[in-house]
Amino acid sequence: MLYRYDVEPTGTPTLSTSIATSNPAGIVFGPTGELFVANFSTSTVSRFLDPLGTLVPNGVLAGLYGPEYLLFRQNELFVVNQFGGNIVRFAFDTAQNASPNGVITGLGTNERGIAWNSVTDELFVTLCCGSNRIKRFIFDASGHASPNGTITGGGLSNPHVMAFSPWGELFVANSFGDNILRFSFDTLGDALLSGTITGNGLEVPVALSFSPWGELFVGNQTSLGLSPGTVSRWTFDAAHEAIPNGSFTTPAIHLNGVEFAPSAAIPEPSSLALVVIGTVALTSVFAKRRRPFRGG
Numbered sequence: 001m002l003y004r005y006d007v008e009p010t011g012t013p014t015l016s017t018s019i020a021t022s023n024p025a026g027i028v029f030g031p032t033g034e035l036f037v038a039n040f041s042t043s044t045v046s047r048f049l050d051p052l053g054t055l056v057p058n059g060v061l062a063g064l065y066g067p068e069y070l071l072f073r074q075n076e077l078f079v080v081n082q083f084g085g086n087i088v089r090f091a092f093d094t095a096q097n098a099s100p101n102g103v104i105t106g107l108g109t110n111e112r113g114i115a116w117n118s119v120t121d122e123l124f125v126t127l128c129c130g131s132n133r134i135k136r137f138i139f140d141a142s143g144h145a146s147p148n149g150t151i152t153g154g155g156l157s158n159p160h161v162m163a164f165s166p167w168g169e170l171f172v173a174n175s176f177g178d179n180i181l182r183f184s185f186d187t188l189g190d191a192l193l194s195g196t197i198t199g200n201g202l203e204v205p206v207a208l209s210f211s212p213w214g215e216l217f218v219g220n221q222t223s224l225g226l227s228p229g230t231v232s233r234w235t236f237d238a239a240h241e242a243i244p245n246g247s248f249t250t251p252a253i254h255l256n257g258v259e260f261a262p263s264a265a266i267p268e269p270s271s272l273a274l275v276v277i278g279t280v281a282l283t284s285v286f287a288k289r290r291r292p293f294r295g296g
Helices: 269-274
Strands: 002-007 014-019 024-029 035-039 044-049 056-061 068-072 076-081 087-090 098-104 111-117 121-129 133-139 145-151 159-164 170-174 177-183 191-197 205-210 217-219 226-235 240-252 257-262 277-282
Touching: 024 257, 035 068, 035 076, 068 111, 076 098, 076 111, 087 133, 087 145, 098 240, 111 170, 121 145, 121 205, 170 205, 170 217, 177 205, 217 257, 240 257
Parallel strands: 024 068, 111 159, 159 205, 205 257
Antiparallel strands: 002 014, 002 277, 024 035, 035 044, 044 056, 068 076, 076 087, 087 098, 111 121, 121 133, 133 145, 159 170, 170 177, 177 191, 205 217, 217 226, 226 240, 257 277
16 A cells, blocks of 8 residues: 655644555655656556646556665666666656666665765665665766775664765664664765664664655654554754654555655745645555565
8 A cells, every 4th residue: 555645844744545556665756746656566666647636557667576665866767676686777758658778786685775866976775684785886977887885884784765864964774773874975985874863763664755844754664564654753953963753653564665755845934834745655565575584
């Protein structure tokens, strides 16, 4: 199931709709606002138009093997192809028709989350389940991705989804640690552990996303995914210190993804409570997915 919430900086998120889709494992919104959902068991990616309205099916992408997390780099879709041990790339023409556009290899095994630093044009991929590292890739002018080092240490333990904060830190959902790791980068581009977020209901965190107004939302696989998943929230002060902002429970058993739809920045603070400014989609993966390890 996929659940859509109406969310604003104050107040309790409201469940607005839900839709059944086969074994969803990851979600992303494309540049045009279209919603893409990785269907793990069918090895496809489903497409939906009007994600803030009626969610109209718009075909599928095939040729995958255990797709999980998804990412857009400009107008190109990157799919973490878990059982293929690679990342599959899809390009889109002006009519938004998709076609295969190569693969990224050299990952090893147990790849999970994927993030893109738009400033440095660098790709990051987490490896979980004993690997416990983050692979880095850099793009050349032609779009070819080459290895660019590895992040290790810092307490990485079954890392999953990542996201860059508005100020450039890399946040990592560290599911075995029940925490969120923060990495900053020095002038040479080397990653340095800059902080850890704990508490506020973190329990097997596997997904995270920043809202359009800069609040952090983290999806938890409560009771190893056997209980309804929860979402923990943090705001940040002027020094970027995390401030707990409560949590809420979702109907998603084995919650696996949290993603905000494209949205404009919020209006002036005086009108925040009057405007619904974001929609968060939560995906859950059910028992038919192979689960040899804790986490997503």
